Amino acid sequence: MDRLDAMRLFTRIVELGSFTAAADHLNLPRATVTHTIKRLEARLGAQLLQRTTRRVRATREGEAYYSHCVRLLADVDAVETDFRQASEQPRGRLRIDLPTQMARLWLTPTLPAFFARYPLIELDISTNDGMVDLLREGVDCVLRVGQLPDSSLVGRHVGRLEQASLASAAYLRRHGMPRTLADLTKGHYAVNWASPTTHRVEPLEFMLGRKRREVMLPGRVTVSGVEAYMGCCEAGLGIAQFPRYRAADALASGQLKEVLPSSPPPSLPVSVLYPPHRQMPARLRVFVDWLIEVIGKQL
Incomplete structure (x- = not known):
């Protein structure tokens, strides 16, 4: 024995x-x-x-x-x-939470292929651009953009998301196209972004080589929701900074223009988060791998 x-x-x-x-x-x-x-x-x-x-x-x-x-x-x-x-087909239901635009543009178009590969897995998908308490709300994994808070969650890095400084064509006709960071202080405005968690207004950020510069501009409006932030920028209320993919259509149509492209905002990390498991369920493991594969191709 x-x-x-x-x-x-x-x-x-x-x-x-x-x-x-x-x-x-x-x-x-x-x-x-x-x-x-x-x-x-x-x-x-x-x-x-x-x-x-x-x-x-x-x-x-x-x-x-x-x-x-x-x-x-x-x-x-x-x-x-x-x-x-x-050696068996993973099975069971997963609750996942994704950023709204990433879910619509990048993930949901790939789900038919995912279900063809894993026909016994079911997904409950919610979309949210803020933090979710996985343990309290029973969510199996989330995809998040930005620096991760200290927590007991396990994080896997997916890639980095390029950002751009944007303004509407109408705004630039009124205020002119800035050519340098110094130009921003000459009559320009920002659509101010307030953190949903701290409620602090965040400055615009620009990369000059490897150095990060912060610029706080006056703003007529302050928002803390992603859709309102984009809407105010499109309405000509000031300069805003977004992940580039979110503004692809507006840039292609000319509704929005990129400001100071040689000094872009710093890129943002993209991560998958899930609770620690002594042994991760097979259905969660294959979905996390799929998510990293799909999102990684877009970054």
Whole structure:
């Protein structure tokens, strides 16, 4: 009998309180059970079990060894289960949360191919551009843009999202096209963005080589929602900064123009977040891999 089998036998004796019951449960001869425990105690150099006429109990050393065995055997069982699942079709329901535009433009068009590959997985998709409490709300994973907060969640890096400084054609006819950062202070306005979490108005950011410069411009309107931010920029209320993909159509039509393209805003990290798992469910693992593959191709 190998060491793992000996551990399983030992834990069953402790749980059933009997050599005979453990032998019957595991379909082993009583003599094999007795011999295995004697060899186990000899190898460890400690008495693990106290035998009485009515019951078998773990010694203090036996209780400590039992705790280690339970954890180790649970890990072994989880690994074996995961490998068995790897040879089967992942199945079950996942709750995921995605940024609104990424979901519409990048992910949902690929879902028919995902379901063709994994027909037994079902998805509940919500779209949200703010943070979600995964544990409290029962969400399995989220895709997020920006610096990650310190948390107990596991994060996998997907890539970086290019940004652009934008203004409407109508705004630029009134205020002129700035050619340098210094020009921004000469009669220009921003659509001010207030963080939904801190409510602090954020400055515009520009990269000059490897140096980051912040510029705080006056603004007639302050928003904290992505759609309102874009809408105010398109309405000519000031300069705003967006991930480039969000403004692709407006740039192509000429409704929006890029401002200071040689000094773009810093790119933003894109990450997949999910709660820590001792053994990640196969359905979540394959979806996270799919998400990283799909979004990574766009970045």
